[in-house]
Amino acid sequence: MVKFEGYTFIDGGVCAAQGFKASGVIAGIKAGNTTKRDLALIYCSEKCKAAALYTTNKVKGAPILVTQKHLSNGVAQAVIVNSGNANTCNENGIEIAEQMCELAASELKINVKDVLVGSTGVIGQPLSIEPIKAQIPSLVEQLSADKSAEACEAIMTTDTRKKEFAVEFELDGKKCRLGGISKGSGMIHPNMATMLAFITTDVSINRELLEKALRKVNALTYNMVSVDGDTSTNDTLILMSSSLAKNKEINCEDKNYDIFVNALYAVMMNLARETARDGEGATKLLECIVTGAPDDATAQIVAKSVIGSSLVKAAMFAADANWGRILCAIGYAQADFDINKVSVELASEVGKITVCVDGAGISFSEDTASRILSEDEIKVLIDLHSGDGSAIAWGCDLTFEYVKINAEYRT
């Protein structure tokens, strides 16, 4: 976890903020699943201001189309989510997604338009409403402010760890909270990186700034993660605000707005970072920090190019300081800078080593490099020596297990 000054990390995930409850149950959506929670509900006692971002893929899952429609007024009160089936590219996906919202709304006694929906799993398979319908009463009954973890489990597919973060901070002397859950492990690449992320807050902020903050932070977090270069059809990021913290509503980009944006960054950055760490089959988190770029956009392109290179990823799996592949990936990044000024360092908790200066290799201790790269969090530090632009991107190594998971996923 990366800490941020002025923000206290707390438990509670998507239920940390005032007004929010969640639950997660076993519905048995994927054939044979009788043990893993696969249906989640997030609910707020109040109607929330809400904003969402979706995949840029032309193929958009049915749940996205329904969520977009329901969120057209910028208001939401609940989100129902299933794993085990993406409800995408099948025949009656929209009908099923609508039914999920209707069933939840009916049981919650709220307006169906205030329910959003998400699905993740295999594409192109019919999703039956029956197992979902059967669990709706239980899902609503179990809603609780301490069940963020159960909701988080229910949205996981090949994820191996829960991704939950929340922070507490002050605005105008009022205690505020912001937290979220996220899933995503494969088919992860900008834009956007995660499959599903749900962030809640009790900060009072107007709808326009809520969305603006979400876009800004998304660009620096989820869009800077790549696991395998594939952009999913179902990526959805939802941010809901209950306004229950009773701070004076944020209506302009003042100091309070900055505090809110930083809180959002603190949570989303850690969620995104853990998503990279939990990349399918990954054994290591790769963090590529680019500095000295002509501008931030250039730094972002370079950082993502390095994180996305299959050859860099395979070398990291082997703890092999094959910096030539890193320089190669910097070289084919579609951006403008002088490759002959580039320096590269590799670092982890046990040390740091310079492997490349002025665009060429220098001699270094292979033993030291191997020791550094044997850790499970690796930093690739790139200085372009061409300006003040910077960026961070997160990825993971490419392993046998990635191939195994994806060669066997559907069966």
Add this chain to the structure above:
Amino acid sequence: MVKFEGYTFIDGGVCAAQGFKASGVIAGIKAGNTTKRDLALIYCSEKCKAAALYTTNKVKGAPILVTQKHLSNGVAQAVIVNSGNANTCNENGIEIAEQMCELAASELKINVKDVLVGSTGVIGQPLSIEPIKAQIPSLVEQLSADKSAEACEAIMTTDTRKKEFAVEFELDGKKCRLGGISKGSGMIHPNMATMLAFITTDVSINRELLEKALRKVNALTYNMVSVDGDTSTNDTLILMSSSLAKNKEINCEDKNYDIFVNALYAVMMNLARETARDGEGATKLLECIVTGAPDDATAQIVAKSVIGSSLVKAAMFAADANWGRILCAIGYAQADFDINKVSVELASEVGKITVCVDGAGISFSEDTASRILSEDEIKVLIDLHSGDGSAIAWGCDLTFEYVKINAEYRT
């Protein structure tokens, strides 16, 4: 091999055309190598018109810089190539590349400016001239018109098979030949796809059209291959013409020019296709044929997107008809078309099956699909139903072996 009417495939590879000889010897360039040829020479009795294309990576190997300089007059007579070390991003790479040319020129008694040079292997390691220098006399002594295969072996790195093709055809009643050798297995992605390819011909054609033909055919062949999305620092494609076929020099884009371009396509397409088949760790050749696109450029973008998807590649490894991943990769291709019109078929020697119509899955026999996908040449047939544009791209599956090779390559 894909055949072409009017062209007879013959043996001889890079020596098939009149005037060309080749050789390949064991120089022991990579520490511990005592059994694999790793130094090649291609030589023509005549000064040739020559054209070359290089990697678009900002990091360009020293051999490319030297070749560009030597080829500035459009004339070449020999190419010296080593594997086992890319001679890139090291301290005295240009000096070493120049020395390779000088040593070859001196032994061949030709002008050093008429010698081109290529290197492939690991990046950023010093390359010693000594093992090369020691083998130059033997390399020249062994030059022969029947040693294309030995030169081909000498330029291989992780390649598992030799890539050699040549065709015979007629121009103005004169027998003409065009052939080549190529290497490339990993770090393969447009632009360009192969590491090294050397094509020779005896067709008489002016320098400008020689280069124009090379660019055109490269766009349709090597640039349509992807193994792992990484663009190498050393990609080099050289085409040399001895003019010994005695046809009337091709000076305009007439029928004879078309015949020449098609010959070049016949050889380069087969070389590129075999490069994809021989992708690191690959067990299958994937051929993605896109039709019905608004234009050829859109078709190319879509075909390359599908071939480049790690998830599609992993599914093909498992003979899993996970067409959702194919549709997903079509969906994130950066091109403009209506995803709701797209149909997808999967085919191989044993049959063909439709898996997606109008952008959605249809029911199909998983058994039949699995049988089709268990073959070692798979066709993914995509019709965008939006025009007359078409393209073909070649790739391979993503396997455990790919990870193994690339996690252990440098050590």
